[in-house]
Structure formats: structure tokens, C-alpha cells
């Protein structure tokens with residue numbers, strides 16, 4: 001197969017999705033922890049998409065361009081690893097702190113995202129192209145809490161979903177899960193972006209269930225206080241001190257209409 005041609009969108013997505021699916025299966029079979037994940041989603045952006053330049057305004061002036069990560073970048077691959085419903089259910093069953101299973105799923109998914117990145121890198125390098133893998137998390141400015149490479153915004157550009165009121169990306173499999181991305185010199189057909197808003201509130205329908213889930217004065221109907229949010233994430237990290245860094249909370253992503261699919265009806 002001459003992979004230097006533009007791979008047709010569907011064919012490339014099938015190959016990449018299968019590679020991620022196999023990686024998850026191997027991870028679970030190896031007994032490294034629970035099976036936290038549903039079917040992965042994959043999407044592709046052209047590295048030359050003009051929206052990347054808007055990230056300097058939307059996220060941070062320091063946000064990287066694909067070309068900064070990899071000389072000759074042609075495509076950016078974004079993937080979403082959606083959590084199983086029990087993971088979200090467990091996280092809201094307990095009040096205040098996050099559930100231990102939520103914290104454990106976070107650290108496990110960090111490891112999985114790294115392995116998925118390495119698997120895709122190997123596969124794409126085998127086809128004669130270069131790849132830059134980005135870290136799963138903690139590539140942000142710890143004072144301003146803005147990212148030098150935002151998987152969420154990159155995934156939006158790639159067409160994986162639309163932003164919810166809770167500032168998370170809502171995909172076809174919901175928002176309850178984790179995102180990863182990598183950059184390659186392989187030219188892949190870009191995935192189209194959704195034509196409608198997935199978030200009910202952004203569609204003008206009543207919802208704000210995510211606001212009701214946030215008891216930490218971080219997510220309100222009128223605004224989002226990222227510092228208040230991160231304070232709660234650090235409370236969880238301190239509580240789960242026997243685990244690697246678990247600066248997470250995620251209550252607003254769990255058991256709301258957009259948790260596991262595109263929401264159809266307001267609650």
C-alpha cells in the first residue's frame with residue numbers, strides 16, 4: 001500500500017481505531033487493572049487547519065502548532081477513550097471527593113494513552129512516516145492552568161465533538177473519558193467537524209445538569225472558575241496520596257445527559 005498518498009478518511013480511521021482497540025484488549029488481558037473503557041473514537045485534522053492558529057487566542061499564546069511538535073507535520077490524530085458507565089456512576093455515588101475507582105481509572109488511562117501513542121507511532125513509522133507523541137496530561141502552566149498542547153481543543157479541530165457548558169468535549173460517546181493526540185508527517189484525510197452543537201444548553205435547551213454536579217463553586221451557569229476547579233482536583237490528589245498524581249474530579253462529566261452519548265433530550 002502506498003501510504004504516501006492521502007489515505008481515504010474511513011480506511012485510515014478503521015486502521016487506527018483497530019490499533020487502539022487491540023491495544024486496549026492487550027492492556028486488559030495483561031491484568032494491569034480493571035477494564036474501564038468502551039469503544040475508542042478516532043478523528044484526524046489537517047496540520048494546516050487554520051483553527052490551530054486560533055488556539056493561541058483560545059487557549060494560550062504559548063499553545064504549540066503541529067509543526068512545532070514535528071517538522072513536516074501533515075496530520076494530527078486525536079482519539080477518545082470513553083469510560084464505561086459504571087466508572088461515572090461510581091464517581092457520583094460518593095459525595096465530596098472523587099471515587100477511588102475514578103482516581104484509579106485516571107492513572108490507568110494515563111498509562112494506556114502512552115501505550116496507545118507508542119503503538120500508533122510504531123505502526124505509522126512502519127509505513128515510512130514520522131510521529132511525535134504528546135504526553136497524556138500535565139503539559140500545562142501550573143499557575144495559569146492553560147495547556148501548551150490541549151488535547152481537547154485539538155480533538156475539537158479534528159471533529160471528535162463539540163464543547164459542552166462544562167468546557168469538556170462532548171463526543172458521539174459522550175464526555176466521560178479521556179483524550180489523546182499525536183502528530184504525524186503522514187497525510188490523512190481530515191474528519192469533518194459536527195454541524196450541530198451537542199450540548200443541550202448550547203442548543204438553547206434547558207439542562208445545566210453539569211452545574212448541579214459541581215459543589216465546589218467552579219462551574220456555574222454564568223462562568224467557569226478554573227482555579228476553583230483545580231483546587232478541588234488537588235484535594236482529590238491529596239486524598240489519594242498512595243496513587244500517582246490524581247489531580248482530577250470529573251463529577252460534572254458523570255451521570256449527566258452528555259456523559260455517554262450525544263444528548264437528545266433535556267433531563
Ligand code: SF4
Pocket residue numbers: 164165166167198199200201202207208209210211256257258259263
Ligand atoms: S450536562 Fe447538559 S448543559 Fe452540561 S455540558 Fe452536558 S448537555 Fe451541556
Ligand code: SF4
Pocket residue numbers: 213214215216218219228229230232233248249250251252253
Ligand atoms: S471537575 Fe469537579 S470542580 Fe471542576 S467543574 Fe467539574 S465538578 Fe466542578
